[in-house]
Amino acid sequence: xxxxxxxxxxxxxxxxxxxxxxxxxxxxxxxxxxxxxxxxxxxxxxxxxxxxxxxxxxxxxxxxxxxxxxxxxxxxxxxxxxxxxxxxxxxxxxxxxxxxxxxxxxxxxxxxxxxxxxxxxxxxxxxxxxxxxxxxxxxxxxxxxxxxxxxxxxxxxxxxxxxxxxxxxxxxxxxxxxxxxxxxxxxxxxxxxxxxxxxxxxxxxxxxxxxxxxxxxxxxxxxxxxxxxxxxxxxxxxxxxxxxxxxxxxxxxxxxxxxxxxxxxxxxxxxxxxxxxxxxxxxxxxxxxxxxxxxxxxxxxxxxxxxxxxxxxxxxxxxxxxxxxxxxxxxxxxxxxxxxxxxxxxxxxxxxxxxxxxxxxxxxxxxxxxxxxxxxxxxxxxxxxxxxxxxxxxxxxxxxxxxxxxxxxxxxxxxxxxxxxxxxxxxxxxxxxxxxxxxxxxxxxxxxxxxxxxxxxxxxxxxxxxxxxxxxxxxxxxxxxxxxxxxxxxxxxxxxxxxxxxxxxxxxxxxxxxxxxxxxxxxxxxxxxxxxxxxxxxxxxxxxxxxxxxxxxxxxxxxxxxxxxxxxxxxxxxxxxxxxxxxxxxxxxxxxxxxxxxxxxxxxxxxxxxxxxxxxxxxxxxxxxxxxxxx
Numbered sequence: 077x078x079x080x081x082x083x084x085x086x087x088x089x090x091x092x093x094x095x096x097x098x099x100x101x102x103x104x105x106x107x108x109x110x111x112x113x114x115x116x117x118x119x120x121x122x123x124x125x126x127x128x129x130x131x132x133x134x135x136x137x138x139x140x141x142x143x144x145x146x147x148x149x150x151x152x153x154x155x156x157x158x159x160x161x162x163x164x165x166x167x168x169x170x171x172x173x174x175x176x177x178x179x180x181x182x183x184x185x186x187x188x189x190x191x192x193x194x195x196x197x198x199x200x201x202x203x204x205x206x207x208x209x210x211x212x213x214x215x216x217x218x219x220x221x222x223x224x225x226x227x228x229x230x231x232x233x234x235x236x237x238x239x240x241x242x243x244x245x246x247x248x249x250x251x252x253x254x255x256x257x258x259x260x261x262x263x264x265x266x267x268x269x270x271x272x273x274x275x276x277x278x279x280x281x282x283x284x285x286x287x288x289x290x291x292x293x294x295x296x297x298x299x300x301x302x303x304x305x306x307x308x309x310x311x312x313x314x315x316x317x318x319x320x321x322x323x324x325x326x327x328x329x330x331x332x333x334x335x336x337x338x339x340x341x342x343x344x345x346x347x348x349x350x351x352x353x354x355x356x357x358x359x360x361x362x363x364x365x366x367x368x369x370x371x372x373x374x375x376x377x378x379x380x381x382x383x384x385x386x387x388x389x390x391x392x393x394x395x396x397x398x399x400x401x402x403x404x405x406x407x408x409x410x411x412x413x414x415x416x417x418x419x420x421x422x423x424x425x426x427x428x429x430x431x432x433x434x435x436x437x438x439x440x441x442x443x444x445x446x447x448x449x450x451x452x453x454x455x456x457x458x459x460x461x462x463x464x465x466x467x468x469x470x471x472x473x474x475x476x477x478x479x480x481x482x483x484x485x486x487x488x489x490x491x492x493x494x495x496x497x498x499x500x501x502x503x504x505x506x507x508x509x510x511x512x513x514x515x516x517x518x519x520x521x522x523x524x525x526x527x528x529x530x531x532x533x534x535x536x537x538x539x540x541x542x543x544x545x546x547x548x549x550x551x552x553x554x555x556x557x558x559x560x561x562x563x564x565x566x567x568x569x570x571x572x573x574x575x576x577x578x579x580x581x582x583x584x585x586x587x588x589x590x591x592x593x594x595x596x597x598x599x600x601x602x603x604x605x606x607x608x609x610x611x612x613x614x615x616x617x618x619x620x621x622x623x624x625x626x627x628x629x630x631x632x633x634x635x636x637x638x639x640x641x642x643x644x645x646x647x648x649x650x651x652x653x654x655x656x657x658x659x660x661x662x663x664x665x666x667x668x669x670x671x672x673x674x675x676x677x678x679x680x681x682x683x684x685x686x687x688x689x690x691x692x693x694x695x696x697x698x699x700x701x702x703x704x705x706x707x
Contacts, residue, residue, distance in 0.1 A: 084104065086103060086104065089111065097151060124143075177222060185222070198706065251279070253281070254279075255662070256661055259278065260667055261673055262330060262677065263302055266680070274297060276292065276673045276676040282665050286644070286646055293314060295677075311339070326665065328340050328343060328346075348668070351668045354518040359511065371451075372409075375424050379407070379420060382431075388441070395430040406420075414461075424454065425458060477642050493508075530544060555627060558626075561655075561659060646661075679700060
């Protein structure tokens with residue numbers, strides 16, 4: 077290798093090379109001043125040329141290692157490739173080849189991804205068309221290039237029905253744990269397509285581990301006239317399809333429509349009108365009082381004035397920051413839902429100072445601000461409706477016991493909240509009278525309804541006899557119910573599949589134990605203990621005596637905290653109260669409102685939107701079912 081002049085300036089290659097070796101090598105320029113990087117690079121330290129083809133640095137590194145070990149030691153950590161330096165192992169040939177091969181449709185990888193896409197469609201209420209959208213296909217190509225997304229017809233005709241069948245089998249297995257069921261149902265007309273009518277059904281029950289469970293069973297197309305007879309037939313068919321006997325229903329909750337009331341008169345369980353629906357009817361009459369209606373109209377006009385002007389929204393945001401007020405947007409109400417009207421009023425009162433600050437600077441917008449008299453009315457309405465709004469939300473829960481709380485809530489509303497007070501204005505007294513009178517008319521409970529409400533409140537360890545008009549009568553009614561439920565569980569009574577399987581397993585295990593020496597000795601010892609106990613205690617107590625002992629013990633225990641879970645208490649004490657726990661399992665599963673069915677229709681409205689009007693009614697049912705029942 078020839079040596080160059082030690083004073084000659086060496087230049088880096090024209091190509092930008094990442095290897096740190098090039099800090100110690102360079103090239104000459106020709107007469108025209110162009111870097112001659114097509115020849116051999118020159119070492120900047122010893123000025124020797126080193127043969128290197130292109131950007132290959134193997135000979136350059138070898139030169140430094142042999143002739144300049146100190147420099148080689150300095151660059152050694154950086155001579156590895158960028159992939160190795162980043163801690164990423166280079167793929168093998170087999171792995172690289174696998175990345176280029178598309179998954180076979182029947183492969184486990186493809187099936188798992190198909191399941192994931194089907195879950196995504198049903199859980200997030202996505203249209204089937206999503207699998208053919210360019211954005212989704214681009215995402216899947218980047219995430220899993222080996223996966224070829226099937227067509228929309230594959231998911232609608234194959235994958236979703238298969239998933240529905242699988243999840244339905246799981247729900248049926250869970251329903252086998254239930255002994256008693258509460259139910260809700262409602263009717264609804266879609267806004268998409270031709271406005272198809274549907275009927276929903278949800279069931280509620282207490283599982284073997286004392287958890288309140290809820291399942292949406294059906295959202296079925298209901299083209300017939302919505303008469304009581306047709307509703308009854310539809311409900312019976314849905315229960316029959318799920319192998320739930322009418323005799324297993326402890327209560328049905330619907331809205332207060334006359335066809336619903338009449339439809340379930342012949343059912344062996346008690347029918348309840350939805351507390352939320354009844355309260356909505358009563359409060360709707362309050363909102364139609366002349367002064368209240370005028371004040372709400374002015375508030376709605378103000379909200380519309382802000383929603384239609386981005387400048388006012390911008391100024392409102394600035395004033396919220398200056399006045400240190402929560403940066404919340406104004407809320408527009410839905411006329412048919414009093415809860416949204418309450419939220420609109422509540423948000424206006426919260427933002428009143430910021431709103432005034434925005435409007436005061438522009439005389440042309442003063443007409444938007446409600447009058448002082450209207451604001452006073454809105455404040456009175458808000459004060460009255462605030463606790464009622466909270467009660468509605470609480471009693472609409474699907475995961476908490478609600479019917480047992482209905483009697484205490486109604487007593488509080490009628491005896492405390494709606495009672496006239498000295499400081500009440502004439503308008504407040506008028507609103508209270510309207511709500512109280514309408515609720516009394518709507519909640520005309522039959523003797524059977526009152527009996528169920530009283531038992532459910534008594535069997536709830538949070539309340540017990542605190543809200544009973546006559547404690548002795550409630551104790552007797554609860555005792556009679558416990559006696560009847562115990563009498564139904566005779567040895568020859570048909571057991572649910574889960575219980576039969578458990579009994580079979582237990583019998584098999586017992587026989588296996590008896591064949592061993594330890595099993596025989598245990599059997600002999602147990603028999604001796606039983607004979608000794610019988611001789612010392614005398615005759616065994618009767619069922620009535622056991623029930624009387626349970627009732628005395630139950631009444632002697634203090635009520636639990638109002639925020640505690642009554643089902644957790646029963647789970648802990650079920651062994652102490654084997655007869656009373658049957659009453660708790662029957663009545664604490666009944667929902668106080670039909671909101672669960674209304675939630676089903678809210679979701680169905682997103683599934684069967686105007687943009688998806690061609691969706692079949694069968695797919696609507698399957699997608700709604702999967703949305704609510706998949707974990």
